[in-house]
Amino acid sequence: MSTTADLVTALKKELKSAQMTYADLAAGLKMAESSVKRMFAKGDMPLSRIDAICRVLKLDFADLARRVADAQPLLRELTHEQERAVVADKKLLLVAISVLSQWTLEQITSTYRLSEAECVKYLAQLDRIGIIELRPLNRYRLKLAKTFRWRPHGPVMEFFREEVVLDYFRGGFDGEGEGLLLVHGSISRSLAPAFLERIQRVAQDFAQQHQTDQKLAEKDREGYTLLLGMRSWEFEALTALRR
Template sequence: MAKAAPTFAIDPDSQSARMLGYLRDVLRARAMRYVDVAALMGVSEKSIKRYMTGRGVTLPVLERLCAVAGMSMSELSELAGAEDRGDIPWTTDAQEAVLAADPKSAVVLALLTNGWTVARIEREGLASISSLNAILVRLDRLGIITLYPHNRTRLRARIRSVDTASEPLRRAISEAGARVMGKVDLSDPGTMWRFNYARLGPASVTRVAKRLNTFLTEVAELSRQDMDLSGEQVKWFAVCGLLSETEVLGLKLLREGEVGPALNSNPRAKAGLAAAALPSVAQA
């Protein structure tokens, strides 16, 4: 009689537990129920529920679960390892000076920092294999990643966000963000946006900034959950938060009393500008 394969000893903080957590997220993103997984694997739904809580999970079972989820064990392992990235240091000023001058490497590092694997970057066609290989070698030489055979990587430094990055990288990120925002067509029905002026004190500014950060963190988490979606199921979106001290255009027009000859001769344009320039009424 063949000896039964040993089961995992699942520790809630172990990588195995994180791998099962990722599998649950992937299956949820694919709208796959446990009963669907059970039918594909030829086992009972009760068995799947046991597996997904870490009971009775053998290596062959985990490999089959990965296959049903449309991913490899190695890819799932890399994604689960991303949970440990809170202990990984941030990029240094010297590393960021190189990244600022090499936007492609900065983009790849940003993807890796956010949980993307090299295999997924290749599969999504975000970079040619030759270009990606060169970038990975460059990041390895910078000490930002460790590059293993078959393009497996270990993150050694995470790229800093724009508010904490060094001046060269912050400038490069800001310029890229300005270019993206400059290309957005606000009149496009598919573009969702809200705009308002607000007169705020220091405490309120702090609260708004905190809420913006929370919102963007939630968006990043949603993106991670949807990472396994493909084709028409998923698209790229520009999502931003803006809080900037500025002059209210509508109030400036009131003070000056003039809006220019072109607008003075066009009452409809003048009304449209006023509607866009003044603080809007809060909507439910």
């Protein structure tokens, strides 16, 4: 939810973009220029006034609010409480994983045994948790940074360690485009961060390729999970929810 101060800051940017002075705005609002300047200097005004300024700018309030939301800093990590809410319901976790992969509501409901109403309910929960901003027509915007990761010892990673890891490694990693490497060795402590950085770059490259390939037809894409090893894989508890 946007604060009034955020909306006022956005209005200042819109005034500058429209090359409109405080005097121009005052004339449009039928107010004294000094009153308009004082109003913006305080950075606080009622929503009715913000709405009036939007009309002068010929700007829809919903568009202003959306621009404010888009400008908010993205989350690199959730709180312990937010993660605990995600893993408390397996179906909510399924939808959370799906939105992290930028799946649409239609893709989720056609793949898993979730009704549209259920899926919308879970999207609304993810909106309240702070993972997405739910938009009209059940579209959404992820509020997570590209560097987002689950808390190393948080509820989500604990769930995956207890419920998912063995399921993942049970595979043979011998399918097309799959592989599992286990390499042990002793290296300089000073070099370890450099190798970690390489691993992080591979993960980022993989994530970026996922975004790029969303324009391809579904028949030309395959689901993979990258975890130092990579294979085409889906957690069996989620498979059980498929249609």
